[in-house]
Amino acid sequence: MISFSSSSSISRYISLANILSNIRSFSTLNSYLFASELSQQVIARQKQSKSNKEQIAKRKQQRFIRRRLRARLSPSLSPFYMKIPQALRFLRAAEVGRSPTEGTISVNCDIVMDKSSIPLNSSVKLPHPLKEINIMIFTTKPDQIKLCENLSNIKYIGGLDLIEKIKNNQIDISNIHKSFATSEMATPLTKNLAKILGPKGLLPSVKKNTINDDLSTFLDSSLSSVPFKQKGLSVSVAVGRSNFSDAQVYENVLAFSKAVRDAITQQKAKRPSILAQATISTPRGPGIVIDF
Secondary structure (H helix, E strand, O other): OHHHHHHHHHHHHHHHHHHHHHHHHHHHHHHHHHHHHHHHHHHHHHHHHHHHHHHHHHHHHHHHHHHHHHHOOOHHHOOOEOOHHHHHHHHHHHOOOOOOOOOEEEEEEEEEOOOOOOOOEEEEEOOOOOOOOOEEEEOOOHHHHHHHHOOOOEEEEEOHHHHHHHHOOOOOOOOOOEEEEOHHHHHHHHHHHHHHHOOOOOOOOOOOOOEOOOOHHHHHHHHOEEEEEOEOOEEEEEEEEOOOOHHHHHHHHHHHHHHHHHHHHOOOOOOOOEEEEEEEEOOOOOOEEEOO
16 A cells, blocks of 8 residues: 555656646747747838838839929919919909008929938029118228218218217117128227127128128128028018019019029039929918919
């Protein structure tokens, strides 16, 4: 009886050991299968993600090609197209009851460009500026003084005497928009008027390109120069007010068109940008497609 009992106990222990061994083997196998399945899921997701990225890139390229093709179409094919004089009649009607300064006429032009291209950033000299710019000149050179005296936009011109008047609050500079100087005035200006003109953005400096010994072309380009910078896929500039004549607006639009085309010509890109649809509008008026 004792030996049988001992044999029975040994058999039970052996059976239990086999069961535990089988459980461990099953657990190991299950872990391996789970890891293998997880690995396959990761690989499948990576392939799907790569495929999705390729599809997105392909769709972007297709949209870009369609935009280039549409940009080459004539503006007159648009249902919203009008010639500039006709468009201005509609826009002026939309601005009835507002002051001319509020009824600003703007032109917005779409640009089709490669992703690697640098956005346009330039300026346009409008034949008919939207506002009068008052200028102050610091110089002691007789030839520059004589040149500036013929320009109506220059309100104050002088050398050390002008510095003293500003320093002693003898003249009002609140209506001055820009100031320029010749090189000999740089040190006296910085020494005497830095705290007065600096906060107003009126202190001439080499860094801001407002100090030059020859003010002729310098002033000519600054009087009516309007900067423009591409935002997103378009560039916009105000070309007039509601009280401007059709001829004045038209000449400003032509000047803006030429400036944008010149900026595109100077743009560093593998593939040149293309001018797309251009619209003219006012704050209350619709965007009307025009020739640009």
